[in-house]
Amino acid sequence: MDLQLSGKKALVTGGTKGIGRAIVEGLAAEGVAVAFCARTEADVKETEQAVRAGGADVTGTAVDVGDGAAVTAWVGAAAEQLGGIDIVVANVSALAIGGEAEHWRSSFEVDMMHTVRMVDAAMPHLERSDAASIIAVSSVSGREIDFAAGPYGVMKAAIVHYIQGLAHQLAGKGIRANTVSPGNTYFDGGVWQNIEQNMPDLFAQAMALNPTGRMGTPEETAYAVVMLASPRAGRITGTNLVVDGALTRGVQL
Numbered sequence: 001m002d003l004q005l006s007g008k009k010a011l012v013t014g015g016t017k018g019i020g021r022a023i024v025e026g027l028a029a030e031g032v033a034v035a036f037c038a039r040t041e042a043d044v045k046e047t048e049q050a051v052r053a054g055g056a057d058v059t060g061t062a063v064d065v066g067d068g069a070a071v072t073a074w075v076g077a078a079a080e081q082l083g084g085i086d087i088v089v090a091n092v093s094a095l096a097i098g099g100e101a102e103h104w105r106s107s108f109e110v111d112m113m114h115t116v117r118m119v120d121a122a123m124p125h126l127e128r129s130d131a132a133s134i135i136a137v138s139s140v141s142g143r144e145i146d147f148a149a150g151p152y153g154v155m156k157a158a159i160v161h162y163i164q165g166l167a168h169q170l171a172g173k174g175i176r177a178n179t180v181s182p183g184n185t186y187f188d189g190g191v192w193q194n195i196e197q198n199m200p201d202l203f204a205q206a207m208a209l210n211p212t213g214r215m216g217t218p219e220e221t222a223y224a225v226v227m228l229a230s231p232r233a234g235r236i237t238g239t240n241l242v243v244d245g246a247l248t249r250g251v252q253l
């Protein structure tokens with residue numbers, strides 16, 4: 001099926017590893033011109049070169065999304081380079097587990113406010129698009145109490161609320177807004193690989209909660225994001241798409 005994404009223009013934060021990189025690759029494979037950012041310059045360059053090697057139109061920039069002015073400047077520069085913005089994917093998380101004040105601050109600035117600032121900066125361009133889509137990557141930790149209860153879970157829940165509010169506010173302008181909430185996602189260099197190596201008991205507990213007997217892959221979550229970005233999903237807005245292999249048991253009504 002043609003997802004009708006060819007020629008569209010997208011921004012993706014946290015695009016060098018895990019889910020973010022899989023989103024960049026997934027959109028690029030559909031013919032989307034992608035501008036992505038991440039904090040580490042070396043990772044940005046490696047990802048840009050690797051994805052471009054397949055003929056994709058991607059551009060990476062080193063940006064600390066906890067810096068509001070830097071996010072706004074990057075969105076403006078990327079929009080100018082791309083010639084507009086159709087798709088915004090807010091993916092970065094501080095991954096702050098624990099109740100220290102520093103973790104609350106970093107979760108607010110990185111998880112929540114980077115999403116808000118990115119959307120605000122992109123809005124003038126989205127309003128000119130004929131297929132505008134906003135997608136934020138949340139987490140199942142935002143919809144149930146688990147080991148990440150505290151700043152991480154709270155901010156992930158707040159992102160869902162924010163995005164669903166946008167869906168209602170922007171529906172009349174033809175701008176869609178959705179969240180994707182992945183469950184445990186395993187990849188090289190990721191959080192769960194680190195837990196597997198350094199906290200095997202916690203890893204075993206987490207694995208036991210997965211009815212499928214495995215954790216998810218970045219590509220499985222990226223598929224959900226790419227599908228929601230597609231104009232074919234034109235009737236889907238204000239939803240929180242859970243991608244967790246039946247990990248969570250809460251019923252979405």
